[in-house]
Structures are given as C-alpha cells and as structure tokens.
Amino acid sequence: MTVDIAIILIPFIMAAFIPIFYRQLSKRLIGWFVLVIPVSLFLLLTTYIPRVSSGQTLSNTYEWIPSFNINFTTYIDGLSLIFSLLITGVGSLVILYSIFYLSKKESLHHFYCYLLLFMGAMLGVVFSDHLMVLYAFWELTSVSSFLLIAFWHHRKASRAGARKSMTITVSGGVAMLVGFLMLYVMSGTFSIREIIANIDRISDHTLFVPALILVLLGAFTKSAQFPFHIWLPDAMEAPTPVSAYLHSATMVKAGIYLVARFTPVFGGEIVWFWAVTGVGLITLFWGSFNAVKQVDLKALLAFSTVSQLGLIMSLLGLGSVAIHLGYSSETVIYTQAAFAAIFHLVNHSTFKGALFMMVGIVDHEIGTRDIRRLGGLIRILPLTFTVALIGSFSMAGLPPFNGFLSKEMFFTATLKITELDIFSLDSMGVLIPVVAWVASIFTFVYCLIIVGQTFFGKISPDILEKNPHEAPIGMLISPFILIGFVVGIFFFPNLLGHYILQPAMASIYPTFPSTEEMTPHISAWHGLNTELYMTIGVVLIGVTLYFLLKRWKPIYRIFPQKLSFNVLYERVIGFGENFSERATKRYMTGSLTHYFIYIYMAFVIIAAGVFFMTDSFEWNTKNNAAVESFELILVFVMIFAAIAILFSNSRITTVLLNGVLGFSVAFFFVVFRAPDLALTQLVVESVTTALFLLCFKYLPDLKPEKSTKRVKFTNGVISLLVGATVSVIGLAVMNYDKFESISTYFEDAYNLAGGKNIVNTILGDFRAFDTMLEVVVLFIAGLGVYALIKLKAKKGDADIEN
Amino acid sequence: MESLMIILVGILVSVGTYLILSRQMIRIILGTAILSHAVHLLILTVGGLKKGGVPLLSQSDGPYTDALPQALILTAIVISFATTAFLLVLAYRTYKTNGSADFHELRGMSDE
Structure with missing residues (x-):
C-alpha cells in the first residue's frame, strides 16, 4: 500500500470509525477531530506540488480484482492535483465552518460520516486511472450527496431535493458507464492513459461518437448543465456547509474534471466542440438569467453556480479546438481557453465558497435568506458584508479580484475563436462572444442584487427586534481565508499559474510538447483592448439594469410556468411511478395461487424448454427390472387413490386416501430393497395421518372449490404439464450413463465406518453433518409448532385472538 | 418397472400440483405431502430398481441395491414430515386468527 492509495482510503476509514466512536467524543470535539483529516491530507498533497509542477506524474497500481483486470491505479498529474487540493482545502474550511454553523443538537456523527464519505469518493474520482473504479467512486459521490441533501430528512423539500439530484446524476452516471464500456470495446483497455495513448486507433470507430455523447451526458448531469441543471437549486435544501462544499466547490466540478480528462480523447471531434461549448454557453446564459429573478439567496447562488459551471464548460469546449488543429506555434493560442477554464475553476471555488458561507451566516444570524425581507445588514454584519462584497465583485468580474482575470481570459477566448474558419465557426462563431457578453451582464446584475438587497437599503423592523449581531469568529475564519485567496490570486496570479495550473495543461494537451508555451503570463492590464471595452460595457449596462430592475422584471412572467423543465421532470417521474405501480399490481396480485402458477410455469418453460431444445429425450426399457403382478396392482391402487383425492369433498376420505398413498409408498420401499425407508415411512405416515385427523378437530370441513370452470381448467393444464415434464425428464435420466456411479464407494462401509448397514453408515458417518x-x-419446525400453538398474543393486541 | 414408476411419479406430481393450486389450506398441505411422496419414489427409481440385494453387509456378499438414494430419501422423509406438521399448525393458527381457511378470502378480495 502506498501513500497515494492511503489518501483515498483514510476518509473512508474515518467515516467507518465515526459511528463507533462518536459517543466517546463530546459534540463539539467531533468536528475538530474530523477536521484533522482534510487538513493533514491537504498538507500532504501540497508536498506533491514541486514534483508535479516539474512535469512528473505519479502512478501506483494495486491489483484489486486481477481476474477481471480491474486494478486500483492511482494517477496523480497536474489536473488531479488541482482537484484534490480543492477537495481537501475547501473541505477543511467547510468542516471548520460547520463546527460553528451546525447546532450541537443535530446528529453530527451522521453529518461528518457522510462528509468524509464524500471526500473519499471525490478523491477517488480524481485519482483513479481505471474507468470502472472511477465510475464506482463517481456514483458514490452521488450517494453521499443524496445523504447530505436529505440531512434534515424530516423536511419534505429536503427529501424531494435529494431524490431529484440522485435521479438525475445517477441516470447520467449510468449513461457514462455505457460510454466507458464502449471505450473499452474500442480500445481494449479501461485505463484512461492507455486510451489516450492509442487514440489514433479508435477515433474512426463507429462507436466513437456515441461513446462521446454518453460520457458527456454523465458530465453534464453531474455539473448541472442545461437542461439537467434543475437538480442543483433543489439541492440547496442541504445544510449550507454542504452547499458550499459539494454543490459549488467540488462535486459539481466532477463533470468539469471528466470533460477536461477526456479532452485528449474526444477533443478533436466537431460534436465535442459544439456540444461542450454550446451547452456550456446556454447554461451560462440560462443560469445567470434565472438567477436574477430569485428571491432566496441560496437559490440565487445555485443558479449562479449553474451559470459559472457553464462558463467553465464552454471554455473547455473552446480549448478543445487546439486538439483538432494539432500542435503548431499558431494553434497554441487556443489552449489558453482551457487554461482559463482551470483558472476560473479555482477562482470560482474561492469566491463561491465564500459567498455560500456568507449566506449561511446571514441565515444563521438573521433567520431568513429571503432578499425581500433582508436589507441594511451592513450595520449589523460589517465583516460578513466584506465577504459578500469581495465575493460578489469577483464573480461579477471586477478588479482587484481574481474573477476579473479569468473573466478577461474568457472574453479573449471567445473573441479568438471567431477568427477560425473550421466547424462552421465563420458563420456561427460570432454568437459565442455575444452570448458570453449578455450572460456577463446578467451575472453583474445578480451580483449587485446579492450585495445591494441584502446589505443596503432599509432594515426591516422585525429583524431589529431580534437584536442580531455579527457571527462568531469561528464562522468568519473560513470565508476570510477564501476571500484572502480571492485578493491574493489577483495580485500573484502567475504563482498559481506556474506551479499549479501549468502541469494541468500537460494533462489536457498531452501531445503538445511544451507546457511553458501553453501557460500565458496572466496580468491585469492588457491595454485598451476589446475585452476591456466589453467589461466596461457589462458594468455600465449592468448598473443601469440593476436600478431599473422593477421596470423590466415582468419579462420573467412571459415564460409560462407549465413549460419549465421542473414540470417535465415531475411529469416523467409521476408517470413512471404510476406506470410501474399499475404494472406491478397486475402480477403481484396477493394471491398465493397466482404465485404458484408463476413458479410452475417457470419450471415447465425452463426445464422442458431446455430439455426439448437440446433434444435430450430418450426412452428405452432395456435396463428396466421386470414388473411383477402385485407391483402392478400397487401402482394402480396409488393412481386410483391419487385421482380420487381430487374429487373427494370429505376430509376423512381425503386423509385416508393420503394414507393409502403413504402406505403404498412404504410397500414399494419394501419391494425395492429399502427396509430402513419402509420402517421410517410407516412411522411417519402413521403420525402424519394422526396429525391430520387431530387438526380436523380445529379446522373447517372441506368445501367444494368455488373456482370457476376456467380457473379449474387452467390449473389442470398446468398440473398436467408439470407432471409430464417430471416424467419425461425422469425417463431420460434413466438412460444417463456418462458417469460411473459413486455408490460402490459406500459398499466398503465396514472398513471405512465400521457399520454393516450401508444406509446407516451414510447417515451417521459419511454424511453425518447433513x-x-x-x-x-426438525428442531426448528418443532419450535415453530410449539410457538404457534402455545403463544398467545400479548395484552394490548388481544383482539387478534378474538 | 422403472418406466412404470416414473409415469406413476408424473401422475402423483400432477395431482400434488393441482391440489397446491387450489384455494383451501388443507388441500394445499395435502398437495405438498403428495409431492414429497412422488419425489421420494423418483429418487429411488432413478437410482435403479432391484439391482441387487438389501444394502446390509451382514445379509449377503453383494451385489447391493444403491444405498445413496435411500439415505437421501430417509433425510427427505423426516424433513417433509417436519414441514407438513408445521404447515398444519400454521393453518390451524391462521384459521383461529382470521376465521377462514380459504386463501382467496384471506386475501380480502372477492373477485378472481
């Protein structure tokens, strides 16, 4: 076991230990105890930075299921290192924050257990090289997200939100699994690195484009891309630390990770370019447009996250064009889009994490997140206001914050792409910067809403009555660290760019020779260029729109509520539930007879079907023993008794006929040289008959069957089919002589077991365990009989006894 | 003989199945009892009939009838006795609790 695998396993191990040890820890300590893990993992991972930034990649293989060629290969390169640093870094801050955010009355051990489960799963996703292992961790993140969204499971909205996110992300995950299997069919390997290395061999395969689309479905559902974005706003029912961690900084970025990871595989395809860029841009616009109309701060941030994820996604799409063009000194410029994507991914985690924590503080201290009731909080929460201001302005793309830098690079990338004349970019390409610019205006407006409507304006009197005050210092540490990064990255962007982002470029563009070339020098000032004019336009129009918000907000009512994707989702789920309920009720009738019919029909179809398909029927009588006349009589007696039972409506007759069958069987045992069996059968048959007669004292008399003729006929046909199947197979088995009989072994019973009765030695010695x-x-049945007869219902439910 | 026995087994299986598919508990329990008779005869028959003497070493020097099916059946007889007894008592308890020994009535549905 190596350190890399331990990094993934430690969170799981801790998650397993928390339920055992939480009773020993006080409620406040448990959070600090858990905090140790992400912090130490983060510090451990930072020691990888020098090695990875010098171009090294580290991989370790642990053979997990060698017979299926499933290996647990951890692979650390630039891309996975960025994600793992975010997972552990933001994870540490979120856990620190949650210690102060969550009340001690909550079931904290569940919360931290799920959180660690998620952390381990997420690290597994980014470190796995094997596609199947990656898939398993991928679904595990969905499961832990489900558990965390439903943390307050007494609330209906929490459960609904959890189910929605689970349904959508897992459906996408299954699509992705099929895509992975297609990749395996094409390349013969599950290793991502090997697939990338053999990309020339598979890119002409007919399954290539279907695999591409299926993998993208997985990424789009996970990263809440249009039209799958609807789960993310509902996931905001989770506790705010969870929203900050899973639903803005890490889990929703798993889709981004997947797209970045598969860019070297699929990047050259036109479908990939337009799907990733197009869906990303639509999501960017739709998210920002819808964020403006939200009144719940968390819902607003959710739509803003959707929008920002779209931005990063579209940048990766734009960057993929460089793969298509291949390496040359002119094409390197297009890789900057991917660079901007990773840069913005880091930036987004910093400012959005801080903003979520800010909303959590407002909710915690004021008791509401509704912007119609908030206002003027700058006097009460000055420190929180600082967080909100810096976070929002960074998201809006204003200097001196890191969002400004990545937003400028985003504009650059959208402008650059219009210069190309492939992929019909010469006609459609102009749309890209336009959509980006319009979406940025809406982004600017909702950023102003966050700050303006929460912290400025009039403070409502019922808020003042509660005498709110600034959050405890513990809740402020984490957001302040994050906004420290927001400002710090603006002033020293190239430190981040060189040591952390640059090695990731090698992961996205493995065929490009120099990562140095692909790493632009990030600077805040590029002179008066188009990008700057675009930003100035965004600010001017954005401010105007913000102040005229009441005038143009009615346009949101143009869209009919009934046509939203949420309604579609609910229709589909509702239809599915109704349909499966009706379908299930049709065959799960609650009638024992029906279930027996299913079992018998399955027996007949499978046994007889296989029997006839393999043409196994064979019947000859050459080895048969001779038939004596008294045996023939016995056979007819049994047949007569059996058929008579069917027509008997008197229970005494029925039981006596059953006795006839039993004693005839005993007679056959004598004839067929089985004295032990005959003895046992005589005893058992006597007792059984007595037992039947005894029971008749307590049970009602037999009535003629009330079933209709049709039912009786069907039952009769099924019975005959079952009997015929048994007979036909039995007759064929008689002539089966492929194997030597093993029974001669037991004839040495005296030497082997010291007994002269072979049957007894088999029962008492050879198969004594049986x-x-x-x-x-027998003992269990006896206990059951005793319990059913003797035990009365307890007091309180005495009515069962009547 | 063997062929005749197997046809008998087929008839017994048919009767047992038909009884199991009926609605009254007593008939169902009888059906399971008849099915176990049929299976015992089937196991014995496929082992070969009258191929030798009684499997007692003290009685003869062989050849012996196959002893393995006999051992299997001995186990099966006892277990089928146990289940029959248990089912009978279960029927008794169900009748006492619910006042009916008809599965359709127990299901609480009047129509087919």
Missing part, C-alpha cells in the same frame, strides 16, 4: 442439520430443521 443428518445433524436435518435434526436442526
């Missing part, structure tokens, strides 16, 4: 278990069965 006999012991048989006694256990």
Whole structure:
C-alpha cells in the first residue's frame, strides 16, 4: 500500500470509525477531530506540488480484482492535483465552518460520516486511472450527496431535493458507464492513459461518437448543465456547509474534471466542440438569467453556480479546438481557453465558497435568506458584508479580484475563436462572444442584487427586534481565508499559474510538447483592448439594469410556468411511478395461487424448454427390472387413490386416501430393497395421518372449490404439464450413463465406518453433518409448532385472538 | 418397472400440483405431502430398481441395491414430515386468527 492509495482510503476509514466512536467524543470535539483529516491530507498533497509542477506524474497500481483486470491505479498529474487540493482545502474550511454553523443538537456523527464519505469518493474520482473504479467512486459521490441533501430528512423539500439530484446524476452516471464500456470495446483497455495513448486507433470507430455523447451526458448531469441543471437549486435544501462544499466547490466540478480528462480523447471531434461549448454557453446564459429573478439567496447562488459551471464548460469546449488543429506555434493560442477554464475553476471555488458561507451566516444570524425581507445588514454584519462584497465583485468580474482575470481570459477566448474558419465557426462563431457578453451582464446584475438587497437599503423592523449581531469568529475564519485567496490570486496570479495550473495543461494537451508555451503570463492590464471595452460595457449596462430592475422584471412572467423543465421532470417521474405501480399490481396480485402458477410455469418453460431444445429425450426399457403382478396392482391402487383425492369433498376420505398413498409408498420401499425407508415411512405416515385427523378437530370441513370452470381448467393444464415434464425428464435420466456411479464407494462401509448397514453408515458417518442439520430443521419446525400453538398474543393486541 | 414408476411419479406430481393450486389450506398441505411422496419414489427409481440385494453387509456378499438414494430419501422423509406438521399448525393458527381457511378470502378480495 502506498501513500497515494492511503489518501483515498483514510476518509473512508474515518467515516467507518465515526459511528463507533462518536459517543466517546463530546459534540463539539467531533468536528475538530474530523477536521484533522482534510487538513493533514491537504498538507500532504501540497508536498506533491514541486514534483508535479516539474512535469512528473505519479502512478501506483494495486491489483484489486486481477481476474477481471480491474486494478486500483492511482494517477496523480497536474489536473488531479488541482482537484484534490480543492477537495481537501475547501473541505477543511467547510468542516471548520460547520463546527460553528451546525447546532450541537443535530446528529453530527451522521453529518461528518457522510462528509468524509464524500471526500473519499471525490478523491477517488480524481485519482483513479481505471474507468470502472472511477465510475464506482463517481456514483458514490452521488450517494453521499443524496445523504447530505436529505440531512434534515424530516423536511419534505429536503427529501424531494435529494431524490431529484440522485435521479438525475445517477441516470447520467449510468449513461457514462455505457460510454466507458464502449471505450473499452474500442480500445481494449479501461485505463484512461492507455486510451489516450492509442487514440489514433479508435477515433474512426463507429462507436466513437456515441461513446462521446454518453460520457458527456454523465458530465453534464453531474455539473448541472442545461437542461439537467434543475437538480442543483433543489439541492440547496442541504445544510449550507454542504452547499458550499459539494454543490459549488467540488462535486459539481466532477463533470468539469471528466470533460477536461477526456479532452485528449474526444477533443478533436466537431460534436465535442459544439456540444461542450454550446451547452456550456446556454447554461451560462440560462443560469445567470434565472438567477436574477430569485428571491432566496441560496437559490440565487445555485443558479449562479449553474451559470459559472457553464462558463467553465464552454471554455473547455473552446480549448478543445487546439486538439483538432494539432500542435503548431499558431494553434497554441487556443489552449489558453482551457487554461482559463482551470483558472476560473479555482477562482470560482474561492469566491463561491465564500459567498455560500456568507449566506449561511446571514441565515444563521438573521433567520431568513429571503432578499425581500433582508436589507441594511451592513450595520449589523460589517465583516460578513466584506465577504459578500469581495465575493460578489469577483464573480461579477471586477478588479482587484481574481474573477476579473479569468473573466478577461474568457472574453479573449471567445473573441479568438471567431477568427477560425473550421466547424462552421465563420458563420456561427460570432454568437459565442455575444452570448458570453449578455450572460456577463446578467451575472453583474445578480451580483449587485446579492450585495445591494441584502446589505443596503432599509432594515426591516422585525429583524431589529431580534437584536442580531455579527457571527462568531469561528464562522468568519473560513470565508476570510477564501476571500484572502480571492485578493491574493489577483495580485500573484502567475504563482498559481506556474506551479499549479501549468502541469494541468500537460494533462489536457498531452501531445503538445511544451507546457511553458501553453501557460500565458496572466496580468491585469492588457491595454485598451476589446475585452476591456466589453467589461466596461457589462458594468455600465449592468448598473443601469440593476436600478431599473422593477421596470423590466415582468419579462420573467412571459415564460409560462407549465413549460419549465421542473414540470417535465415531475411529469416523467409521476408517470413512471404510476406506470410501474399499475404494472406491478397486475402480477403481484396477493394471491398465493397466482404465485404458484408463476413458479410452475417457470419450471415447465425452463426445464422442458431446455430439455426439448437440446433434444435430450430418450426412452428405452432395456435396463428396466421386470414388473411383477402385485407391483402392478400397487401402482394402480396409488393412481386410483391419487385421482380420487381430487374429487373427494370429505376430509376423512381425503386423509385416508393420503394414507393409502403413504402406505403404498412404504410397500414399494419394501419391494425395492429399502427396509430402513419402509420402517421410517410407516412411522411417519402413521403420525402424519394422526396429525391430520387431530387438526380436523380445529379446522373447517372441506368445501367444494368455488373456482370457476376456467380457473379449474387452467390449473389442470398446468398440473398436467408439470407432471409430464417430471416424467419425461425422469425417463431420460434413466438412460444417463456418462458417469460411473459413486455408490460402490459406500459398499466398503465396514472398513471405512465400521457399520454393516450401508444406509446407516451414510447417515451417521459419511454424511453425518447433513443428518445433524436435518435434526436442526426438525428442531426448528418443532419450535415453530410449539410457538404457534402455545403463544398467545400479548395484552394490548388481544383482539387478534378474538 | 422403472418406466412404470416414473409415469406413476408424473401422475402423483400432477395431482400434488393441482391440489397446491387450489384455494383451501388443507388441500394445499395435502398437495405438498403428495409431492414429497412422488419425489421420494423418483429418487429411488432413478437410482435403479432391484439391482441387487438389501444394502446390509451382514445379509449377503453383494451385489447391493444403491444405498445413496435411500439415505437421501430417509433425510427427505423426516424433513417433509417436519414441514407438513408445521404447515398444519400454521393453518390451524391462521384459521383461529382470521376465521377462514380459504386463501382467496384471506386475501380480502372477492373477485378472481
């Protein structure tokens, strides 16, 4: 076991230990105890930075299921290192924040257990090289997200939100799994690195484009891309630390990770370019447009996250064009889009994490997140206001914050792409910067809403009554660290760019020779260029729109509520539930007879079907023993008794006929040289008959069957089919002589077991264990009989006894 | 003989199945009892009939009838006795609790 695998496993191990040890820890300590893990993992991962930034990649293979060629390969390169640093870094801050955010009355051990489960799963996603292992961790993140969204499971909205996110992300995950299997069919390997290395061999395969689309479905559902974005706003029912961690900084970026990871595989395809860029841009616009109309701060941030994820996604799409063009000194410029994507991914985690924590503080201290009731909080929460201001302005793309830098690079990338004349970019390309620019205006407006409507304006009197005050210092540490990064990255962007972002470029563009070339020098000032004019336009129009918000907000009512994707989702789910309920009720009738019919029909179809398909029927009588006349009589007696039972409506007759069958069987045992069986059968048959007669004292008399003729006929046909199947197979088995009989072994019973009765030695010696278990069965049945007869219902439910 | 026995087994299986598919508990329990008779005869028959003497070493020097099916059946007889007894008592308890020994009535549905 190596350190890399331990990094993934430690969170799981801790998650397993928390339920055992939480009773020993006080409620406040448990959070600090858990905090140790992400912090130490983060510090451990930072020691990888020098090695990875010098171009090294680290991989370790642990053979997990060698027979299926499933290996647990951890692979650390620039891309996975960025994600793992975000997972552990933001994870540490969120856990620190949650210690102060969550009340001690909550079931904290559940919360931290799920959170660690998620952390381990997420690290597994970014470190796995094997596609199947990656998939398993991928679904595990969905499961832990489900558990965390439903943390307050007494609330209906929490459960609904959890189910929605689970349904959408897992459906996408299954699509992705199919895509992975297609990749395996094409390349013959599950290793991502090997697939990338053999990309020339598979890119002409007919399954290539279907695999591409399926993998993208997985990424789009996970990263809440249009039209799958609807789960993310509902996931905001989760506790705010969870929203900050899973639903803005890490889990929703798993889709981004997947797209970045598969860019070297699929990047050259036109479908990939337009799907990733197009969906990203639509999501960017739709998210920002819808964020403006939200009145719940968390819902607003959710739509803003959707929008920002779209931005990063579209940048990756734009960057993929460089793969298509291949390496040359002119094409390197297009890789900057991917660079901007990773840069903005880091920036987004910093400012959005801080903003979520800010909303959590407002909710915690004021008691509401509704912007119609908030206002003027700058006097009460000055420090929180600082967080909100810096976070929002960074998201809006204003200097001196890191969002400004990545937004400028985004504009650059959208402008650059219009210069190309492939992929019909010469006609459609102009749309890209336009959509980006319009979406940025809406982004600017909702950023102003966050700050303006929460912290400025009039403070409502019922808020003042509660005498709110600034959050405890513990809740402020984490957001302040994050906004420290927001400002710090603006002033030293190239430190981040060189040591952390640059190695990731090698992961996205493995065929490009120099990562140095692909790493632009990030600077705040590029002179008066188009990008700057675009930003100035965004600010001017954005401010105007913000102040005229009341005038143009009615346009949101133009869209009919009934046509939203949420309604579609609910229709589909509702239809599915109704349909499966009706379908299930049709065959799960609650009638024992029906279930028996299913079992017998399955027996007939499978046994007889296989029998006839393999043409196994064979019947000859050459080895048969001779038939004596008294045996023939016995056979007819049994047949007569059996058929008579069917027509008997008197229980005494029925039981006596059953006795006739039983004693005839005993007679056959004598004839067929089985004295032990005959003895046992005589005893058992006597007791059984007595038992039947005894029971008749307590049970009602037999009535003629009330079933209709049709039912009786069907039952009769099924019975005949079952009997015929048994007979036909039995007759064929008689002539089966492929194997030597093993029974001669037991004839040496005296030497082997010291007994002269072979049957007895088999039961008491050779198969003594079976006999012991048989006694256990008898014992259990006896216990059951005793319990059913003797035990009365307890007081309180005495009515069962009547 | 063997062929005749197997046809008998088929008839017994048919009767047992038909009884199991009926609605009254007593008939169902009888059906399971008849099915176990049929299976015992089937196991014995496929082992070969009258191929030798009684499997007692003290009685003869062989050849012996196959002893393995006999041992299997001995186990099966006892277990089928146990289940029959248990089912009978279960029927008794169900009748006492619910006042009916008809599965359709127990299901609480009047129509087919």
